[in-house]
Amino acid sequence: MYSLVTQAIKTCLLLHLMYWLCPALGAATLEVCPDGCAYSSIQQAVDAAAAGDSLLIKPGIYREHLILIDKPLSILGQEGAVVDGQYQGEIFRIRANDVSLSGLEIRHVGTSYTEDQAGIRVEKSKNCQIFNNKLSDTFFGIYLAHASNCEIRNNQVIGKAEKEISSGNAIHLWYCKEITVKDNLAKHHRDGIYLEFVENSHILHNVSEDNLRYGLHFMFSDYDDYLHNTFRRNGAGVAVMFSRHIRMQHNRFEENWGPSAYGLLLKEIYDSEITSNVFRKNTVAIYAESATRIRIAQNDFLQNGWAMKMLGSSMDNTITQNNFISNSFDLATDSRRNHNQYEANYWSEYAGYDLDKDGTGDVPYRPVKLYAFIVGESPATIILLRCLLMDLLNYAEKVMPVLTPQTLLDERPRMKPYPRNQSFNP
Template identity: 30%
Template sequence: MKRLGVLLLSVQAAQLTVGPGGTYASIQAALDAARPGDTVRVAAGVYHEHPVIDRPVVLLGAPGAVIDGDGRGVVLTVNAAATTVRGFIIRGSGANQSREHAGILVTDADGVIIADNRLEDVLFGIYLKESDHAVVEANEIVGKNLAMPLRGDGIRLWYSHEGRLNDNRVIRSRDVVIWFCNGTEVRDNLVRDSRYGLHYMYSDHNRFEGNRFIANHVGAFIMYSSDITFRDNLFADARGTTGRGLGFKDADGITAIGNVLVKNAVGISIDNSPTSVDVVNEFRDNVIAYNDVGVWMLPSVHDNHFVGNQFIDNVQPVGISGGGTALANVWRDNYWSEYAGFDERRDGHGDTPFVFERLSDDLLAKHEPLLLFNLSLAASTLNTLSRVFPLLQPQPIVVDSLPRIVPTLSTEVGARHGSPLAAAGFLAAALVAAASVPRLRRLGRGKS
């Protein structure tokens, strides 16, 4: 109903102008003069103020319009529903975490649109509190250059349902937080060099598509929530001991399809999910490649269905915290680069099941400090020993009854990525070495 009212009002909306050649010298003056539904146009220039929007307006920045908070407080405050803020550079918020100094703070205002802004040198970026139906679109947020514990969140949604986060870029921030928000759609955003690409709790029926989470401590972490869909997202380069591409704790009804998890310390980590009975989490057609551990589970985790995924060159494809097996989950029709079987039947699947077991992984998982000896020859010796003495063999971590024989990802020819010049250098070194051998062998022979 509220929305409809706004629409009616805007029919006779007036235009107010701010800045050089405009009617008002400051944004706040124009806002104070505006009636609900009016449009405030701000010309290029730097405006050192902390505007507060308390009635529904459309605030438009011309290219080069900068609102500068001079490092104090919240830069732009929105307290009115159906407000639009578009086209500004907003910079210089305060740096007080407990006061939640933000570039844009939206409180109790439904139907707000925040689009095409660039936020720089802000503690929090865009902060929505109890504001439903928000659209946050195509903003770029670069946080203050602070140590991680001192940073604020790039985007924070708090008790704000049915929001849309599209095409935003969040760089060098703390988290993108979604807490207590149902029915959110998050599409095509990029979060990088931050702590949690997505910090997500107590929120149901949400959908994530086409987002990229790169080089954050954690790509996305989902807790205490249900009915969440991840499609075609990229989770890359989450490193560090706690590095996870995508993590779940007490999460039910997850559908993860077509995501790519690459080069993370852990690709997907699963703790007590699904948590309810008769609920299944589905992981289908994901690519899980080059992670230290592809899928990391707590020992009692069950009823996750991994079907049609591709496990490529993970140092360890599946690991169990503290050792144990992942056999209470379903593993079928996945590709495993460790699989060494054959496809005599020519049905695209190996003739024997993929069974993954490694004494070293089991031992190192049981005694985590020993992971210091990961990749050591001693660890491989353990595995060889366990093969020779079956008594030592641990329970398999994973059994895939029908493993795929080839990956369905197209194999790109390496030469396109390689550096021929460096290769030529190495080759030249090898050739010089090889060529000098016969001559050096004759050293001391004959006159010289």
């Protein structure tokens, strides 16, 4: 608390200092408005401004596209300042360091099958700040290529995606470093937030929902983390592919439903951490293919179709201290061998006993049911979920495992769920 206050005071002081100092350094504020100001177009003002100047965009509709910002500028939109691209092409293109862009409503970028047109594009720049903007119907929303040390904060990016092939991503990062994406809302795009070749970046407190493909998509990106985000009703919540050293904590993955829908899709990912997340009502909460040395701990898996699908190619993962509650299937796997460690989780399906009262069940739990195996082989049998016959078959298999992996056991299943700080039902 104390540090927050001091930090706020410091920031305040710094801002005031800059405000008083800047004019002294010769920086000017250029006002833009549809009528009666010195400039009626943003591009004119940008062209006229000197490096370090500020642009104040007054309320009104500016029908412009391809606004090129090639010098350090601070562009601030007032409430009601709208930039309408009229489907002519890209709107802002930033090709300079130290640019800040905020408070604008940006809309109507045309769909293109050949170019990744965006509402705001940042190219080969450092230290950019993009915040408090509202982007709607902009094909790609905020697109950073070869950028570093940028902050994308508190933007609303809402698209109109209908098909994957003709839609863009809300926030798209490509070959970037040290980017912070925070408090944004990404909705109705192909991917909510997309990262390819992005390092040392932080994705925090964002809400990504109703996107066609993924809420958050990592490709070839290492040493990143994403914390406290919510991924809801996307084709899949988060896909992490070909990446290493990713930290995934305190996120919510909810209602990602469909034939190939996952809360979290892991593919070729190494040395990462998935902790303290909540997976609720996803078709598959975690799907892991060739995932290695991942620690999956302290997560809550609630009412998912499959809590985990762990393919045989995944190895040396640790699954511990999670709560598995009321999932249709706790675990499915395609292999009869087990190379992962399951230990000390709570499984609501567990029917064992605890005679020595140490909170740990005295008989091991087998998370893979025969029926999960049958459904894996012939998916149409899902229609027989929870019928008496299946219960009997599951029981027989439990007593004498034939088809399910014999060594896949939780030797120390918990009798009671682990208490968590966050509530289960928001």
